[in-house]
Amino acid sequence: MSTFTSTFTASNGAQSKTLAYTFTVYATSPITLSATFPTSPKVGDAVNFDVTATLANGATGTLTITQDTLPAGLSLGATSQVDANHYKATVSGTLTTAATGTTNFGATGGSVAAQELAWNWTVSAAPSGPTRVALVQAHGSSVTGAVGAFDFPAVDIKAGDLLVVQYTCPFNRYITTLSDGQLNSYGVDIQWNSVTGTKTDSQIWHAVANADATSVVLHAVLNGTVGAFSAFLLVYRKTGTTWGVDTPNVKHLAAVYTNTAVTTPVSTSGPAIVSMLIGNDQYDNAAVTTGTWTGATKVADGPSGYGGVIGTSGEYIADAALSGMSMGAGFDGSYVYKDLLAVPFTFT
């Protein structure tokens, strides 16, 4: 820090007055601004974060945090004092417009100007597809001769919601069917295979919740001598009261029992539900590894354990377009089972 004294003179020709002023020049600003900006903001996102101004090194003042232009839909609230050296103001609102820009925050009222804090933001358009509002999963197995039944956690739904069920099981330990009543509605009228539900594949189901729908519990029955399954239920919701057209496009990529690579990639142009299962049967503790999927987010590992139960699997979901996915070879054992399922949905 250094000082510099200047003498200002104001004169109207007849009278004059001088003012000596001593500047304090800091090497770095003793008033700093900080904030944690939202990542990947999208139209429709609710935004709420604080901008904090900190006084240090003798800087003083009652600060007011300012900004120039915020993304549409956001506003900066009043500045409040947190403690002797900190002030904060909250940026909040719901993003309304896709755009790119920079917001410069500053702080006035201090003995020195605060260094500006730049927020370089890009507000993306709202997802074209619906919003996933629920995802529940369940795993189960049955021993020889037994029948396993599993209730999924209850899920709140609304009229018009799209419900999708996908499951996988190794070898011939399978869920026989999911017929009427197996997707029970508790107080609501949702039935698979009803006029609002469609069985799209032996391992993929979807339905649209009826007008009086409030919640649903998926009830899965495992009917095999020895079997295991891993399944999940997803609920999608979009703005509006009804779906326009939903067109599941099922791609059941592979179900092989041998150590063969599944290299066929799959790509989707919209929201997709994908799953992968790798397992070995009860007689062969084969070493298994998962493949690599691009664009899909792993939700959870599937069950593993004693023979007959899925050895190692992963359940994946991709809400955006997939650029491709594949499973490599490398499984040890003659009874390794692997399955790739992709369910791209087109929402309009």
Next chain:
Amino acid sequence: MSTFSATNGTQTKTLVDTINVAAQAGLTFSTSLPSGTANAPYSGSVTVSRQPNASGTMTISVDTGFSLPAGLTLGATVDNGDNTWTADVTGTPTTQGNTTVQFKATDGVQTNTKSVSMAIAAAPDVSITANLPDAVVGYPYTGSVTAQNINGATGAITITVDSLPAGLTLGSTVDNGDGTFTAPVTGTPT
């Protein structure tokens, strides 16, 4: 004493009576003490008149316990030759404000006093204020200096500076239209 007569040509009547004439007030003040302005030359006067048949040397003074506004003095009493005497108040007032001054006139026989309020206005001037936060090296700086005419001062104001921290400059003075003039201080300190 006066004798008054009334006649109709045949009869006459007289009246003898006395008319008392009251004496004129002894000393009478008249002042010419306009309002003054601090730091500006001032000129005023105090005049005393007396009846013609009076005698004695007239002296005008500031009465005990009173004083003229700072910077002013009362000059010598001058005989105007017409039964009036004048003393000038001159000088340059140094302080604004209202002052009550009591003048005293005496010829050794008669004495009179006169209280006068003298007003001294503030001098026309220029005020100057700064809105200059501390600066940070490498960070754009914005400050300003503002001035205005006060106490009746007039004319466009120009703001100048001898020197500024490196990287800062003083911009042109702008008439804000409200009686104030502002010059910005901007730049990036180096």
